[in-house]
Amino acid sequence: MIRPPVGPGPIALAVRGLVVGHPGAAPVLDGIDLAVDQGELLAVLGPSGCGKTTFLRTLAGLLAARAGQVEIDGRLVVDGPRAVAPEHRRIGLVPQDAALFPHRTVAANVGFGLRRRDQPDRSRQARHGRIAEMLDLVGLADFAVRYPHELSGGQRQRVALARALAPEPSLVLLDEPFGALDAALRVGLKAEVGQILRASGATAVLVTHDQDEALSMAQRLALMRDGGIVQVGAPQEMYSRPRDEWVAGFLGECTVLDGDSDGKRVSSVLGVFPFAAAPGPVRIVVRPEQIRILDPENPGAAGIVQDVEYRGHSTLYRVVVAPTGSTVLARVPGLPGHRIGDRVSLGGAAGFHVLPKAESQGRAGEPVKPQTD
Numbered sequence: 001m002i003r004p005p006v007g008p009g010p011i012a013l014a015v016r017g018l019v020v021g022h023p024g025a026a027p028v029l030d031g032i033d034l035a036v037d038q039g040e041l042l043a044v045l046g047p048s049g050c051g052k053t054t055f056l057r058t059l060a061g062l063l064a065a066r067a068g069q070v071e072i073d074g075r076l077v078v079d080g081p082r083a084v085a086p087e088h089r090r091i092g093l094v095p096q097d098a099a100l101f102p103h104r105t106v107a108a109n110v111g112f113g114l115r116r117r118d119q120p121d122r123s124r125q126a127r128h129g130r131i132a133e134m135l136d137l138v139g140l141a142d143f144a145v146r147y148p149h150e151l152s153g154g155q156r157q158r159v160a161l162a163r164a165l166a167p168e169p170s171l172v173l174l175d176e177p178f179g180a181l182d183a184a185l186r187v188g189l190k191a192e193v194g195q196i197l198r199a200s201g202a203t204a205v206l207v208t209h210d211q212d213e214a215l216s217m218a219q220r221l222a223l224m225r226d227g228g229i230v231q232v233g234a235p236q237e238m239y240s241r242p243r244d245e246w247v248a249g250f251l252g253e254c255t256v257l258d259g260d261s262d263g264k265r266v267s268s269v270l271g272v273f274p275f276a277a278a279p280g281p282v283r284i285v286v287r288p289e290q291i292r293i294l295d296p297e298n299p300g301a302a303g304i305v306q307d308v309e310y311r312g313h314s315t316l317y318r319v320v321v322a323p324t325g326s327t328v329l330a331r332v333p334g335l336p337g338h339r340i341g342d343r344v345s346l347g348g349a350a351g352f353h354v355l356p357k358a359e360s361q362g363r364a365g366e367p368v369k370p371q372t373d
């Protein structure tokens with residue numbers, strides 16, 4: 001079902017029952033429904049091979065659909081196999097490798113889309129004004145006469161973004177735009193690109209397999225698995241209230257424990273905490289940062305440190321909790337204060353999420369690894 005717009009603006013992208021497949025094969029996308037509000041940045045996140053690129057390429061008009069509809073700014077661009085040509089969809093595409101024209105200057109690259117027939121009449125002066133405005137927006141005002149090979153990877157991506165935004169598209173599609181960049185550059189650039197998109201007011205769909213990127217940049221996430229969307233929501237909501245254990249594990253490290261609900265409270269090896277869940281057996285999703293590691297004389301669940309993983313900004317502990325033998329992950333800022341074999345007490349119960357037992361997968365007391373590729 002297409003949901004009604006959440007914000008004041010109308011829906012910029014509406015996808016209904018979209019089915020896409022390669023010839024002679026089972027569908028890759030099997031009935032996608034999604035709506036994106038005007039000015040929103042939505043991240044489509046999912047493991048390798050789930051169909052993210054297929055989805056983006058279908059929106060861009062580079063792949064045909066078997067069934068379903070796509071509307072961009074209220075205009076039907078896909079209606080089953082009938083489709084509006086890519087150049088008439090008012091879409092800006094930012095590919096993974098920037099794909100700039102090597103023999104054109106930065107300014108000429110940015111101005112490329114401004115000469116198209118579907119663009120409103122722009123005088124030469126207006127075109128130059130728009131190019132300057134876009135270069136300013138992406139912080140490259142002084143780079144107009146450079147060529148792509150004279151830029152860093154991050155600068156090339158910013159030119160690609162300026163080129164995509166210049167014709168004022170109805171929708172910007174970003175396909176793993178930071179995939180080719182090293183980790184240090186990604187951190188700065190993703191914050192910058194998020195700001196640029198917000199400043200431009202563009203509606204954008206970002207495809208990524210990187211949970212941190214999706215959680216930090218997007219206003220909403222659509223999590224894909226095996227060609228379908230399993231959950232859509234704001235990053236905080238998805239992280240703290242995943243609909244099942246797979247979603248919980250995909251969005252970040254967690255431990256899933258067995259528990260019992262009496263309707264108002266839930267009990268587990270970590271103690272009792274208030275939570276309104278149907279009475280009976282439940283599964284408890286515990287994020288490592290929700291657990292405090294205390295010296296053993298403190299109240300809490302008794303455990304023994306099994307492993308210590310120093311990660312620079314934080315330390316991740318694996319603690320085996322007596323008497324069940326469940327392993328619980330705990331993350332604390334900074335340097336490790338405990339060593340392997342130390343007896344500790346585990347505190348904390350705030351913010352745990354509880355799932356009905358029936359929706360669970362995996363074994364109790366096993367840390368769920370974030371899944372990437």
Ligand SMILES: Nc1ncnc2c1ncn2[C@@H]1O[C@H](COP(=O)(O)OP(=O)(O)OP(=O)(O)O)[C@@H](O)[C@H]1O
Nearest residue numbers: 022025028046047048049050051052053054055209
């Ligand atoms: N040209 C093609 N012919 C047949 N199958 C294809 C083709 N392109 C992709 N596929 C298949 O479609 C599925 C989805 O691929 P897609 O590239 O959309 O996944 P993805 O989520 O973007 O993955 P990644 O994160 O690795 O890029 C995969 O199983 C893939 O093997």
